[in-house]
């Protein structure tokens with residue numbers, strides 16, 4: 171920069187100033203050139219003096235820096251000293267980061283809430299709360315904004331935001347207005363048919379490859395993996411109108427599932443080391459994140475997704491589809507913005523719903539009493555069916571009380587999204603009320619939710635809060651309490667302006683799949699002593715080796 175400025179005052183050899191009369195012709199230029207030299211000399215002299223001074227007073231300067239650092243740490247410590255929590259958390263993020271490194275942050279949040287109560291400190295500038303009223307307040311009061319965790323964790327493309335990673339509230343709200351209609355059934359008339367076709371593909375896959383017979387050798391099926399195939403197939407079909415076809419081929423095409431798991435694990439590791447910013451850093455970040463140029467993995471999935479989108483856009487004039495992409499396009503999304511919002515659904519809509527279905531299945535299979543009751547309800551509804559031989563309509567499934575209780579209880583006992591979803595307190599601070607007590611949070615404090623503690627609260631759900639019992643949703647006679655339980659259960663999908671946009675899609679997948687799984691088959695966990703392999707990255711469960719035995723039902 172300095173050189174460019176300097177040379178801009180040098181004579182151009184081809185110009186009229188390059189002849190010997192230059193110095194007399196252009197006195198002002200000469201003056202500037204001289205002053206420029208003087209400035210450079212003065213700066214270099216000052217720098218030399220500074221270097222000399224620093225080397226003479228090394229000790230004093232180091233002490234001053236350390237003192238300033240500790241004073242700012244002490245100031246930060248006292249800003250939230252009134253919030254209970256482990257003493258060390260007031261000074262450092264290390265314990266929190268350690269839990270992320272160990273892929274057990276959700277358990278750390280639960281343990282902290284159990285020990286310190288409904289509001290607790292987990293870092294010098296971070297608190298978490300398991301109080302539903304606090305979380306509702308944070309997600310509705312104007313001024314709260316998403317913390318920078320979002321773009322570190324959820325931004326999948328290099329320096330490009332999507333609705334989920336967008337921390338700027340104004341930009342977020344503007345995008346949400348454009349894409350929300352596409353997520354709803356009103357503008358996405360193909361949604362139910364798309365989900366139905368993938369449910370059929372799942373049932374076919376079981377019958378083709380994994381049916382066991384009574385007493386015969388068991389054809390073990392890794393339900394965790396097939397569920398992920400299902401959610402990936404649904405989301406690709408719903409998002410851009412073509413399914414990946416993983417269920418049809420019983421295969422993790424191009425390693426999309428594996429690479430999405432690997433991506434979560436690597437991202438989680440970067441996050442625990444406070445290095446997540448590297449992936450978005452200028453120049454270097456480009457080489458660290460996934461790219462559409464990659465041959466396999468998440469980058470390849472980006473390429474496939476972009477290819478389908480581009481094809482649809484090219485044929486926009488003749489496109490008669492009534493799906494999500496068509497709605498996004500109609501509401502003005504174009505180019506990179508359109509690509510990013512469609513791609514984002516692969517991230518937001520597959521691991522989450524897969525986690526919910528896996529959790530519900532394990533708990534139903536582990537409770538034969540519940541499996542029996544669920545099948546009785548399904549059989550009764552199916553016997554009176556008005557929808558022919560197809561997949562159960564979502565409207566019918568939603569009216570089944572026992573199945574709805576099973577789903578609510580499954581999401582309560584095993585919430586699929588367990589990260590902090592942190593938000594920043596508005597400048598000037600805010601006073602929140604926890605258990606009737608006022609707590610002041612200074613502006614800029616990062617506040618997150620302790621999801622597991624909130625949904626396993628013994629004060630509300632009783633001593634068996636950590637046990638799967640769908641009947642708690644049916645037998646509760648206190649209507650006020652039931653309404654509160656329902657409101658809290660809905661927080662599984664977030665709240666307010668950041669609430670999950672894919673909730674109708676996820677609920678449709680869960681309802682239809684559960685109904686058809688239990689209508690068609692009898693199930694058992696293949697290895698009850700170790701039902702699955704589990705880890706957690708970014709608050710999402712990564713589950714593998716969930717082997718089951720499936721038999722055709724004799725009805």
Ligand code: HEM
Nearest residue numbers: 333334518519522523526591663664668670671672675676
């Ligand atoms: C059981 C399944 C699911 C659960 C538990 C879940 C949960 C959540 C939660 C808690 C949030 C809010 C984050 C926040 O406070 O910032 C969220 C946001 C979001 N989810 Fe879901 N989700 C699920 C399925 C889906 C599906 C299937 C899709 C896509 C079809 C989807 C798309 C989104 C999007 C786009 C957002 C961002 C909304 C915004 O920023 O305005 N989710 N989800």
